[in-house]
Amino acid sequence: MTSGGLSIDTQVVEELRTARPVVLCGIGGDAHSVGLLILHSALLRFGCPTRYLGTQNTLDEVCAAAVGARAVLVSNMDGHARYWLRDLPGARLDRPADGVRWYLGGNPTMHASPDEVTELLELGFDRVVTGHMPAEAVVAMLRDECPDLGPEVGTAATAGPARETPRHRTAPREATGRGGMHTDREEVLAQWHTGADAGDLAVNAAVLGGRTSLSEVQHRACARRQVLVHPRCGVARVEDQRILLRALYEAGADVLSLQIDSLTRNNAYAEVELALKEGATGRPGPGGRLNGYPAVNQGVAALRAVSAEFSGVPMQVRHSTRDPRLLAEITFAGGVGAYEGGALSYNLPYYRDYPPAESVRAWQYVDALAGRYHRQFGTVIDREFFGVLTACLVPPGLAIAVTVLEALMAAEQGVPSVSLGYAEQGNHAQDVAAIAVLRAVGRRYLDRHGYPDVAVHTVFHQYMGAFPDDAAKARSLIVGSAGTARRSGATRIMVKTPVEALRIPTWQDNAEAIALVRAELACTDQDDPSAASEIGLEAEVLDAEAGAVLDAVLAAGHGDPATAAVAGLELGLIDIPFSPSRWNAGQAVTVRDADGAVRFADPGRIPLPPDVFAHHRERVEHRRRHDRRHLSELVESDVLRVAGGQWDQWPLRGTDCWIGGRR
Numbered sequence: 201m202t203s204g205g206l207s208i209d210t211q212v213v214e215e216l217r218t219a220r221p222v223v224l225c226g227i228g229g230d231a232h233s234v235g236l237l238i239l240h241s242a243l244l245r246f247g248c249p250t251r252y253l254g255t256q257n258t259l260d261e262v263c264a265a266a267v268g269a270r271a272v273l274v275s276n277m278d279g280h281a282r283y284w285l286r287d288l289p290g291a292r293l294d295r296p297a298d299g300v301r302w303y304l305g306g307n308p309t310m311h312a313s314p315d316e317v318t319e320l321l322e323l324g325f326d327r328v329v330t331g332h333m334p335a336e337a338v339v340a341m342l343r344d345e346c347p348d349l350g351p352e353v354g355t356a357a358t359a360g361p362a363r364e365t366p367r368h369r370t371a372p373r374e375a376t377g378r379g380g381m382h383t384d385r386e387e388v389l390a391q392w393h394t395g396a397d398a399g400d401l402a403v404n405a406a407v408l409g410g411r412t413s414l415s416e417v418q419h420r421a422c423a424r425r426q427v428l429v430h431p432r433c434g435v436a437r438v439e440d441q442r443i444l445l446r447a448l449y450e451a452g453a454d455v456l457s458l459q460i461d462s463l464t465r466n467n468a469y470a471e472v473e474l475a476l477k478e479g480a481t482g483r484p485g486p487g488g489r490l491n492g493y494p495a496v497n498q499g500v501a502a503l504r505a506v507s508a509e510f511s512g513v514p515m516q517v518r519h520s521t522r523d524p525r526l527l528a529e530i531t532f533a534g535g536v537g538a539y540e541g542g543a544l545s546y547n548l549p550y551y552r553d554y555p556p557a558e559s560v561r562a563w564q565y566v567d568a569l570a571g572r573y574h575r576q577f578g579t580v581i582d583r584e585f586f587g588v589l590t591a592c593l594v595p596p597g598l599a600i601a602v603t604v605l606e607a608l609m610a611a612e613q614g615v616p617s618v619s620l621g622y623a624e625q626g627n628h629a630q631d632v633a634a635i636a637v638l639r640a641v642g643r644r645y646l647d648r649h650g651y652p653d654v655a656v657h658t659v660f661h662q663y664m665g666a667f668p669d670d671a672a673k674a675r676s677l678i679v680g681s682a683g684t685a686r687r688s689g690a691t692r693i694m695v696k697t698p699v700e701a702l703r704i705p706t707w708q709d710n711a712e713a714i715a716l717v718r719a720e721l722a723c724t725d726q727d728d729p730s731a732a733s734e735i736g737l738e739a740e741v742l743d744a745e746a747g748a749v750l751d752a753v754l755a756a757g758h759g760d761p762a763t764a765a766v767a768g769l770e771l772g773l774i775d776i777p778f779s780p781s782r783w784n785a786g787q788a789v790t791v792r793d794a795d796g797a798v799r800f801a802d803p804g805r806i807p808l809p810p811d812v813f814a815h816h817r818e819r820v821e822h823r824r825r826h827d828r829r830h831l832s833e834l835v836e837s838d839v840l841r842v843a844g845g846q847w848d849q850w851p852l853r854g855t856d857c858w859i860g861g862r863r
Contacts, residue, residue, distance in 0.1 A: 220270035222248055222342060225262055226255035226780075228284030229466035231520070231550035232277035233780035234592045234665075235306065238836050239273070242335030245832055248342065255780040256552045259287055263295040270346050271301045273338070274325075278462045279491050281308030281320060283471070288323045301346060305329040305338075310489045310704065332666070332701075332843065335836065388525045388565070392469045394499035395526055398533035405577035407535045411507055414455060414514035414538040415582045415617035418657045418691050421454075427660075427685055427721050428692040431710045432518060434459025434492035436476065438502045441493050442509060444707050449513055451711035452718055455692060456510060458503075458536065460519035460527065461492030465550075467523050472497045491704070492519075495531055503534025514538060516584070520546050522554060528566045532573065538582040539566065540621075542606035544765055545586035548779045556766045556783050563606075564613060564762060571614020580617050583610045584659060587621035587638070590778040591664035592839055593790040595798050596625065596634035597745025598806065602774060604642045604750060608761035611651040618642070618654060619692070623661040624681055626842065627797035628851035629731060633738035635660060635688035641746050649761075660690035666843035667700035673845040674698040678713055680850035682720035687727055693717060701843065734854065738797070745812050749773065752807040772805030792838045793819035794826060794859045796852030801831055826859045 224240055226232065233255045243250045251265050266272045276284060281304060304325045309316035312330040320328045327341075389395030398404065421428050431453050433444050445456050463472045472494045495503060495517065507515055516538035517531045524546070528539055540546075543563040547554050570581040587603040588594075599622060607618040620642050624631050635658050642656045662681040668674050675698045685693040697705040697713040705713075727735065753773050757764025768774040772785035779786070787804030800808065800816040808816070827834065838858075841847070852858065 220249070220268065221251050222346075223251045223253065223262065223265045223269045223272040224275075225253035225257045225265070225273070226275045226277075227257055227259070227262065228276070228280070229256060229462060229468070230276050230278045230280070230284065231255055231780065232275070232306070233549075234590060234778045234839065235277070236275050236780075237778050238839050239275075239335050239338060241832050241836060242339060245830075246336075246339045248339060254552050259285070259291040260295070263291045263297070266292075266297040266300050266302075267295060269297065269300055271303060271342055273303045273305065275306045276304065276308040277306045279307055279310040279489065280462060281306075282316070282323075283463075283475075285320070285323050292324060301326045303327050303329065303341075305333060307331070310491065334840070385529070389529060391467070391523075391526045392496050394496060394530060397500035398529040401573070401576065404533040405573055405579045407504055407507075408532065408537050408573070408579045408581070409577075411511050411535045411537055412514045413580050413582070414516060414619075415580045415655055415657075417454070417514045418582070418617075418619070419655065422657065422691055425689070427690055428454040429695060429714055429717055429721070430455040430457065430516075430659075430692050431695045431714060432457045432459045433707075433710065434461065434518075436461065436490035436492075436494060438498055438506065442506050445506070445510055447707035448710055448714070449510065451707070452714045453513075456513050456515045458495060458515065458517050458531070459492045460517065460521065461490040461494050463490065464492070464494045464496055464527065465519055465521045467521065467526075469496055495534070496527055500530055500533045503531060503536065507535030511535075516540060516582075520550050520586070522551060523562050525562055525565045525569075528569055532569065532581065537580070538584065538619075539570070540584040540586060541566075542583075542585045542603075543609065543762075544602050544606060544769075544774070545589060545621075548769075548776045548781045548784055549586075549588070549590045550780075552780045552782055554781065554783075556769050560609070560762050560765055563609070567610040567613035567615050570610075571616075574616045575614055581615070582617040582619055582657075583607075583615045584619035585610075585621055587659075588623035588661050588664050589776050591623050592778045593792070593798050593835070594623070594625070594777055595745070595790055595800055596622065596630060596637075597742045597812075598749060598774070598776070599623070600634065600638045600641055600742065600746040601749035601753070602776075603638065604645050604746070605753060605761055605765055605768075607642055607654075607656075608645060608649055608651075609765065611646055611649070611654045612761060616654060617657075618646075619657045619659050621659040621661060621694075622690075623664045624684060624851075625796075625798045626663060626850070626852050627792075627795060628684055628687075628853045629734035630738045630742075630797040631660075631684050631851065632688045632727075633735045633742055635685075635690045636735075637739050637742040637746060639689075641743065641750070645750060657691040658689075659692045659694060660685040660688060661694040662696040663842065664696075666840070667696065668843055668845035669701040670845045671698055674700065675716060677842075677850045678716050679720050682717040683723070684851050686721050686723065693721075731853070741812055741815055744809050748807050748809050748812070773807055775804045775806055789831070789835065791820060791831065791834050792823070792858050794823040794856040795819075795854045796847075796858040801835075823859065826856065 240252045302325045515536045518540045543560040547559040573579040585603045585606040587599045603620045697709040699709045753764045753768035756767040775785040775788040777790045789802040791801045793799045799819045801820045
């Protein structure tokens with residue numbers, strides 16, 4: 201048989217089938233899936249037999265899969281590996297697996313200190329890798345350290361882009377539309393003891409009334425054609441969070457964030473409480489290492505004090521919480537009048553086993569709560585939708601369709617102001633066009649569905665994939681990205697820092713990034729006529745693409761956006777690249793074209809118009825004619841190349857800038 205231009209002996213293939221496999225998995229609540237999928241593809245391409253478990257596995261699932269394996273590769277990217285793996289020694293005793301080498305990689309610690317690495321090794325790992333390790337290096341490591349893995353591992357390429365393990369499919373179990381606050385507030389507020397302080401909506405509304413509204417600030421910014429600067433930040437202790445917010449405000453932030461920690465995002469409030477106690481006593485543990493602000497545990501009073509200090513600056517909560525209801529109750533009560541996330545955008549990129557119908561119901565509660573504040577008290581709470589999705593080769597038209605669908609779900613529950621998010625992909629014309637189309641399509645569909653009074657704003661996320669570790673490259677990316685945001689006319693820009701690849705940013709890192717962005721936003725140069733023509737063509741394609749997906753999905757839901765969201769996933773009309781969700785079809789394959797724009801190599805069941813698909817196909821084939829590698833290799837290269845700094849100028853602009861590696 202042949203594959204990738206190489207001849208592979210059938211006896212070798214049979215030996216590989218019977219060789220002891222490698223287990224590849226993520227652990228605990230950590231949601232990062234892109235690196236796992238890339239490594240899975242590489243292991244298959246190099247002939248390595250693999251048991252791929254995906255993300256968010258329990259220790260019991262990992263140890264069960266380890267029986268009969270040769271190696272176990274555990275990935276952790278949220279820095280909480282010691283928490284998720286604390287019971288590993290006991291779990292391995294319960295399920296003994298002889299002769300297995302255990303590896304831990306990704307970003308398993310918050311600071312990668314020698315003591316932290318030693319603690320992880322003592323849990324039973326043979327090797328702990330901190331930071332990025334190329335897939336080829338992982339294969340070479342396995343070949344050298346696991347000699348009985350298989351006779352040809354690392355020397356033969358196998359056929360086809362690797363597919364994920366077949367996903368569990370399910371039909372919607374019950375109608376999801378028109379749901380609203382169907383769950384009693386008392387049940388939500390009782391999830392943790394701090395919820396009791398959020399019970400009085402009138403008091404909460406009075407607090408919110410004394411804070412600056414993000415919606416109003418965005419409205420004024422649009423009138424002045426100003427792009428608002430918005431950094432992220434979140435630390436565990438209230439006083440530290442206050443100091444950090446003050447530093448960022450003084451550095452020039454127009455909007456402030458509360459970035460929520462990953463344990464709260466998994467609704468693990470008891471574990472957060474333990475972590476905070478450990479941090480206060482100085483004992484080792486996740487205490488002091490929480491990677492964000494634990495708003496639920498810190499409670500309403502603490503947040504009211506913080507928001508009062510910054511009452512003249514709009515604040516927003518950013519999180520990706522599985523069940524967002526209690527967090528919304530507490531942060532609204534604490535005076536924070538903007539809340540990010542949605543039923544698809546905060547499910548598909550982050551959770552393996554989260555049924556979409558359940559996610560829709562939870563987010564209907566949040567939207568209905570925001571709608572109730574507006575209806576009863578005139579309080580405007582802005583709802584933003586995470587158009588970033590997996591942040592990895594996501595075609596802009598698909599991202600626009602998902603974001604607008606979530607906006608329709610929110611409007612149905614009475615939300616008066618929506619912010620539509622989009623993540624920069626890197627190609628200048630495509631990204632500038634995407635913001636314009638996002639705004640136009642959002643307005644068009646809200647008007648069409650009877651919501652002309654809902655305010656619409658756009659949010660431009662600076663590149664959300666892996667950053668280069670070269671400081672000069674990272675700075676040039678931030679500056680070039682800010683230029684794209686300025687030319688796009690986005691309402692707000694979410695700012696990254698030059699140290700994204702190296703560490704959790706300090707306030708000084710954020711201040712440097714804000715200064716870089718502000719300097720670029722102050723420029724007045726415009727695109728030349730040839731760029732305007734490219735932008736116009738991209739806008740036509742994206743508008744047709746997003747409209748086709750939205751129309752098909754809404755038809756599948758009989759016009760109801762919430763029912764449509766579940767049905768669209770079930771039918772594969774929505775299919776997010778690199779999603780870990782079992783409910784995502786996982787059939788769409790995306791790649792960059794020769795100019796760096798993201799295209800569909802295979803749309804799966806996504807309903808692209810024939811002329812739009814022909815455009816994608818032609819652009820992909822142009823790339824493949826010049827860059828003669830297998831499609832799976834191109835995908836892997838595209839995911840990693842920005843992080844490797846293999847580009848000359850950001851943003852990417854035409855003239856076949858993406859062909860054949862760095863020019």
